Amino acid sequence: MHILIIFVKNFEMDRKKIQVNDLTFELSIHRDTIQKRVSEIAKVINESLSEKNPIFLGILNGSFMFASDLFKQINIPCQITFLKLASYDGMKSTGSVKQLIGINQDLKDRTVVILEDIVDTGVTLETIVRQLRGYEPNEIQVATILHKPDSLVRKVELDYVGFKIPNEFVVGYGLDYNGYGRNLPDIYTLVRD
Ligand code: IMP
Numbered sequence: 001m002h003i004l005i006i007f008v009k010n011f012e013m014d015r016k017k018i019q020v021n022d023l024t025f026e027l028s029i030h031r032d033t034i035q036k037r038v039s040e041i042a043k044v045i046n047e048s049l050s051e052k053n054p055i056f057l058g059i060l061n062g063s064f065m066f067a068s069d070l071f072k073q074i075n076i077p078c079q080i081t082f083l084k085l086a087s088y089d090g091m092k093s094t095g096s097v098k099q100l101i102g103i104n105q106d107l108k109d110r111t112v113v114i115l116e117d118i119v120d121t122g123v124t125l126e127t128i129v130r131q132l133r134g135y136e137p138n139e140i141q142v143a144t145i146l147h148k149p150d151s152l153v154r155k156v157e158l159d160y161v162g163f164k165i166p167n168e169f170v171v172g173y174g175l176d177y178n179g180y181g182r183n184l185p186d187i188y189t190l191v192r193d
């Protein structure tokens with residue numbers, strides 16, 4: 001028993017720490033765990049949307065890794081495109097509403113699946129959904145790799161959620177701190193001192 005406790009403590013102490021700019025982060029979701037979850041989401045989408053000819057809309061920049069990993073495992077007829085809408089500045093959501101740009105496809109009567117890196121306050125997603133409705137799709141679904149339920153201030157419907165996480169700042173797997181950290185294959189949480 002004593003040995004087990006020591007082992008667990010050591011394991012926590014050994015959590016890999018990294019530096020992104022001036023901040024320290026520690027490993028919180030390993031790449032293998034992420035890939036396993038992405039596969040599970042792909043499986044559900046392949047089953048539930050097989051007859052729907054969905055079009056995936058990856059929201060840049062943050063969703064590019066999730067979109068790529070997920071899309072490789074979609075085996076039904078589908079399309080993908082990427083849209084841009086920035087609303088984040090450093091570590092605080094600016095709350096500023098921005099225009100959705102990059103829609104070239106006809107979305108009328110389509111099943112649209114938004115791909116997000118994270119749903120935090122939900123302000124960004126609400127803006128995107130509102131603007132997309134103007135294109136008269138048949139259905140709008142949302143897949144996000146991360147979700148912070150505790151910071152949600154808008155009512156948004158999420159169809160596929162990778163991981164629910166506490167209200168802590170994270171980087172990696174597409175998510176950034178001041179533009180850095182997006183390349184990390186694992187997800188790291190800010191260490192507060
Ligand atoms: P929301 O509008 O508050 O839901 O924020 C959505 C956007 O804020 C996401 O698409 C991210 O770009 C960014 N964001 C929210 N939380 C984090 C975080 O913990 N790390 C990095 N970016 C974040």
Ligand code: MG
Pocket residue numbers: 059060061062063117118
């Ligand atoms: Mg984003």
